Amino acid sequence: MELTLWTYEGPPHVGAMRIAASMKGVHYVLHAPQGDTYADLLFTMIERRGKRPPVTYTTFQARDLGGDTAELVKRHIREAVERFKPDALLVGESCTAELIQDQPGALAGGMGFELPIVSLELPAYSKKENWGASETLYQLVRGLLKNQEVNSEGHNPKAWQNQGRRPRVNLIGPSLLGFRCRDDVIEISRLLASHGIDVNTVVPLEATVADVMRLTEADLNICLYAEISESCCSWMERQFGMPFTRTMPIGVGATADFLAEVHGLLGMDPPDPREGEHSSKLPWYSASVDSTYLTGKRVFIFGDGSHVLAAARIANEELGFQVVGLGTYSREMARPVRAAAKALGLEALISDDYLAVEAAMAEAVPELVLGTQMERHSAKRLGIPCAVISTPMHVQDVPARFSPQMGWEGANVIFDSWVHPLMMGLEEHLIGMFRHDFEFVDGHQSHLGHLGGLQSAQVDDVPAIEENAPESSATEANGSSVAVATASLEWTVDGEAELKKIPFFVRGKVRRNTEAFAKEKGLNRIDSETLYDAKAHFSA
Amino acid sequence: MSGPTLLKESGPREVFCGLTSIVWLHRRMPDAFFLVVGSRTCAHLIQSAAGVMIFAEPRFGTAILNERDLAGLADAQEELDRVAKELLQRRPEIRTLFLVGSCPSEVIKLDLSRAAERLTDELQGRVRVVNYSGSGIETTFTQGEDGALAALIPFLPSSDERQLLLVGTLADAVEDRLVHLFNKLNINAIKSLPPRQSTDLPAVGPGTTVLLTQPYLTTTARLLKDRGARVLTAPFPLGAEGSRRWMETAARDFEVDEAQMDSVLSPLMERAQIALAPHREVLKGKRIFLLPESQLELPLARFLQRECGMELVEVGTPYLNRDQMAEEIALLPEGTPVMEGQHVELQLDRVRESKPDLVVCGMGLANPLEAEGIATKWSIELVFSPIHGIDQAGELAELFSRPLRRHQLLTH
Numbered sequence: 001m002e003l004t005l006w007t008y009e010g011p012p013h014v015g016a017m018r019i020a021a022s023m024k025g026v027h028y029v030l031h032a033p034q035g036d037t038y039a040d041l042l043f044t045m046i047e048r049r050g051k052r053p054p055v056t057y058t059t060f061q062a063r064d065l066g067g068d069t070a071e072l073v074k075r076h077i078r079e080a081v082e083r084f085k086p087d088a089l090l091v092g093e094s095c096t097a098e099l100i101q102d103q104p105g106a107l108a109g110g111m112g113f114e115l116p117i118v119s120l121e122l123p124a125y126s127k128k129e130n131w132g133a134s135e136t137l138y139q140l141v142r143g144l145l146k147n148q149e150v151n152s153e154g155h156n157p158k159a160w161q162n163q164g165r166r167p168r169v170n171l172i173g174p175s176l177l178g179f180r181c182r183d184d185v186i187e188i189s190r191l192l193a194s195h196g197i198d199v200n201t202v203v204p205l206e207a208t209v210a211d212v213m214r215l216t217e218a219d220l221n222i223c224l225y226a227e228i229s230e231s232c233c234s235w236m237e238r239q240f241g242m243p244f245t246r247t248m249p250i251g252v253g254a255t256a257d258f259l260a261e262v263h264g265l266l267g268m269d270p271p272d273p274r275e276g277e278h279s280s281k282l283p284w285y286s287a288s289v290d291s292t293y294l295t296g297k298r299v300f301i302f303g304d305g306s307h308v309l310a311a312a313r314i315a316n317e318e319l320g321f322q323v324v325g326l327g328t329y330s331r332e333m334a335r336p337v338r339a340a341a342k343a344l345g346l347e348a349l350i351s352d353d354y355l356a357v358e359a360a361m362a363e364a365v366p367e368l369v370l371g372t373q374m375e376r377h378s379a380k381r382l383g384i385p386c387a388v389i390s391t392p393m394h395v396q397d398v399p400a401r402f403s404p405q406m407g408w409e410g411a412n413v414i415f416d417s418w419v420h421p422l423m424m425g426l427e428e429h430l431i432g433m434f435r436h437d438f439e440f441v442d443g444h445q446s447h448l449g450h451l452g453g454l455q456s457a458q459v460d461d462v463p464a465i466e467e468n469a470p471e472s473s474a475t476e477a478n479g480s481s482v483a484v485a486t487a488s489l490e491w492t493v494d495g496e497a498e499l500k501k502i503p504f505f506v507r508g509k510v511r512r513n514t515e516a517f518a519k520e521k522g523l524n525r526i527d528s529e530t531l532y533d534a535k536a537h538f539s540a
Numbered sequence: 541m542s543g544p545t546l547l548k549e550s551g552p553r554e555v556f557c558g559l560t561s562i563v564w565l566h567r568r569m570p571d572a573f574f575l576v577v578g579s580r581t582c583a584h585l586i587q588s589a590a591g592v593m594i595f596a597e598p599r600f601g602t603a604i605l606n607e608r609d610l611a612g613l614a615d616a617q618e619e620l621d622r623v624a625k626e627l628l629q630r631r632p633e634i635r636t637l638f639l640v641g642s643c644p645s646e647v648i649k650l651d652l653s654r655a656a657e658r659l660t661d662e663l664q665g666r667v668r669v670v671n672y673s674g675s676g677i678e679t680t681f682t683q684g685e686d687g688a689l690a691a692l693i694p695f696l697p698s699s700d701e702r703q704l705l706l707v708g709t710l711a712d713a714v715e716d717r718l719v720h721l722f723n724k725l726n727i728n729a730i731k732s733l734p735p736r737q738s739t740d741l742p743a744v745g746p747g748t749t750v751l752l753t754q755p756y757l758t759t760t761a762r763l764l765k766d767r768g769a770r771v772l773t774a775p776f777p778l779g780a781e782g783s784r785r786w787m788e789t790a791a792r793d794f795e796v797d798e799a800q801m802d803s804v805l806s807p808l809m810e811r812a813q814i815a816l817a818p819h820r821e822v823l824k825g826k827r828i829f830l831l832p833e834s835q836l837e838l839p840l841a842r843f844l845q846r847e848c849g850m851e852l853v854e855v856g857t858p859y860l861n862r863d864q865m866a867e868e869i870a871l872l873p874e875g876t877p878v879m880e881g882q883h884v885e886l887q888l889d890r891v892r893e894s895k896p897d898l899v900v901c902g903m904g905l906a907n908p909l910e911a912e913g914i915a916t917k918w919s920i921e922l923v924f925s926p927i928h929g930i931d932q933a934g935e936l937a938e939l940f941s942r943p944l945r946r947h948q949l950l951t952h
Contacts, residue, residue: 001577001603001614001620002606003601004602005598005600005602010580033557034553034677036585036676037555037904038556038584040903040904040905041902041904050911056552057553058552059552062677064677065647065677079551096579096644099648124581126606
């Protein structure tokens with residue numbers, strides 16, 4: 001038994017719903033009790049879908065359990081097939097149905113339908129949403145393609161060269177409730193087209209069963225979101241010999257690597273490695289003098305595995321930030337995230353306990369948080385600017401405008417959406433700094449909520465949360481449990497005065513360094529001399 | 541027989557389970573914690589229904605069962621003790637811990653009452669641990685509150701005092717207003733269940749008159765009767781008319797004279813008419829279809845038809861307690877289809893055929909219907925908003941007129 005307050009991922013059958021709802025002509029009969037229909041609102045509210053997810057829930061109740069629940073399952077399958085006339089049927093169960101073992105997949109198989117039926121076994125008590133989506137995509141593709149003839153000469157990804165046509169690829173993995181998938185597909189299709197590469201089909205987003213059947217007509221699979229599509233791509237590689245890409249094209253460097261990988265696998269001449277410099281604004285914006293301000297900004301990164309790996313690389317190599325925390329809730333991706341963290345001199349945080357993530361965030365005293373909606377809330381409580389880079393997300397993370405993460409335009413979007421909150425954070429400091437000036441308008445409303453504006457005096461030194469403070473929960477209404485971490489250290493009046501003379505934008509760092517220095521030296525009082533000693537120590 | 545036509549239907553349902561009511565119950569009692577014993581689905585449901593994550597640490601959580609618990613490798617009772625103690629250690633301000641049963645815990649027959657008793661003993665009165673089921677196999681949406689309140693009944697002290705007990709969660713401001721009005725009617729001994737502090741449980745006994753503020757408290761009402769209380773049957777306090785009759789029913793039980801009732805309530809009614817007028821203009825003659833979810837559907841339909849001039853196409857309800865709803869049923873127009881239960885597909889077919897101007901439905905269905913050009917009102921908003929009482933009639937009507945006004949604004 002595990003105590004959970006907020007969760008990063010839903011149960012695995014929600015992952016299956018993401019695949020079904022992404023596609024056209026696929027229906028999912030889910031053996032599930034009344035109440036599990038809540039999952040519809042994820043699609044209709046967060047994604048603002050104008051269509052119900054194609055799911056029929058058996059919604060059994062206690063009184064059904066005494067009777068023949070198998071018959072109930074069959075009735076719902078029959079009604080769903082008659083009403084929705086799907087091209088393929090997914091059949092599975094949610095956590096409660098798993099316990100009563102009606103085997104809905106086997107039941108459906110025995111009902112004599114002509115259409116393809118894929119039985120999903122998604123262990124609800126050990127697996128989660130992304131795994132469920134990945135497994136469903138794999139089972140569906142495998143179920144539809146397993147009888148397709150395998151080319152006896154093996155698959156040749158360079159075959160297009162002899163067939164007088166452009167190379168063509170599949171985009172595998174974009175799904176509903178994924179992060180910016182809709183726009184990534186547009187951007188990557190455009191990018192590939194500019195290199196003379198066609199998209200054969202996209203699966204599962206907007207795909208029909210016929211589209212899935214055409215998957216093997218492509219030369220290469222593009223595995224866009226490893227969490228969702230790697231097992232499907234691996235199977236197609238084993239079954240048909242179709243290779244697939246490993247690079248997720250998020251960021252200028254990764255997009256260039258991705259293009260090189262695609263060109264290499266397809267046997268094309270290598271692309272210009274400097275293409276990003278003129279195709280994306282990120283490199284120049286980052287090099288421009290205004291961005292000097294970004295140097296060494298402390299950034300804390302947490303989210304799904306593939307998005308945090310991409311974010312860490314961009315932060316480190318393309319924006320000149322200092323990554324001070326890196327972690328993921330995707331246990332399946334723990335290994336590469338650990339390796340990436342190690343390369344940055346960090347220890348990765350692999351956890352799905354958002355309180356542990358919040359504690360690590362507070363500990364790392366970042367100036368920017370890149371995370372999920374959970375970290376957005378935690379960062380808000382700590383008064384730290386935040387940009388959302390990964391699911392789980394809120395409705396505002398599904399913007400109306402075109403805002404991909406992938407490709408050259410994705411890099412532009414990332415520059416704006418990461419730097420903007422940082423600049424807003426700087427404005428907060430300025431407001432705090434000038435708050436005593438007579439021009440200052442009383443009642444300034446801060447975009448950082450309760451912590452900003454007039455109260456930001458508390459924030460001009462980087463705040464830290466008191467660790468293990470149960471009171472933090474009692475203050476949930478105002479959410480401000482910020483206190484300056486000076487547990488055993490005392491600043492003298494003279495020390496504080498000296499600290500105040502230091503420009504606000506480095507003051508937090510100086511305070512931290514000085515306190516670390518004082519602790520190291522076993523001091524418990526910090527005066528102006530200690531401050532200068534520390535300054536000398538750290539610049540030496 | 542005259543009156544509405546009572547119908548029943550079964551099939552796939554699109555309703556929340558009882559766990560959802562934790563979302564408002566935990567707000568009412570800030571010293572209580574709701575620990576669902578269930579699966580990741582339960583945790584995800586409450587999180588999704590709560591919509592936004594506003595709290596550092598919410599006062600609800602889920603003890604997620606895993607394979608070890610199911611395979612019997614771990615003793616579920618021991619595990620529950622461990623999780624509950626871990627939680628209480630972190631939240632020392634909690635005085636009442638609700639162990640909330642879920643679909644999986646009910647199916648594996650995990651005995652939460654045994655756990656609750658044992659934990660209460662071990663915690664030696666520092667924290668009271670109670671249990672109820674919010675599982676989807678037994679409850680829908682608001683029935684979760686019925687279960688939570690019913691679980692508290694055995695702990696209510698006994699008293700013969702003559703008093704009025706308001707039962708059902710109300711917004712604090714609305715409750716204050718209603719209490720103030722009852723005081724003006726010389727009813728001064730007024731208690732509430734749930735109380736604002738979980739430790740401040742009201743006494744109950746033969747002198748207690750129970751006035752239900754919400755229509756979904758069937759079990760709670762029965763248990764209060766068993767404790768000797770008198771449970772009144774009245775229209776529910778939604779809309780000016782319903783609220784007035786609700787207050788009058790209590791006042792008569794306290795032998796308040798009619799002239800005094802009239803002098804207190806009539807000015808309120810006049811003011812409510814002024815507040816309702818602009819909304820009636822928008823709602824009059826418009827056709828409304830209520831899908832089943834909260835059990836508030838009948839009183840809402842009665843209000844919208846009688847006070848706002850709307851036409852009722854169909855009134856769905858997940859469950860119909862005919863005794864408790866007798867007064868509401870009597871106020872609905874002849875022949876109104878009242879549908880208990882649901883076959884969501886057939887019901888949506890009827891929605892599309894009848895082309896109503898407004899549909900009350902859950903969040904899963906709202907945008908799909910909007911995309912078809914049908915204006916909707918989320919039923920969940922009705923259980924979160926302060927809508928009870930004569931003074932709130934205008935606000936209640938506004939919840940329904942706004943989507944129609946918006947449609948008009950965007951299409952002209």
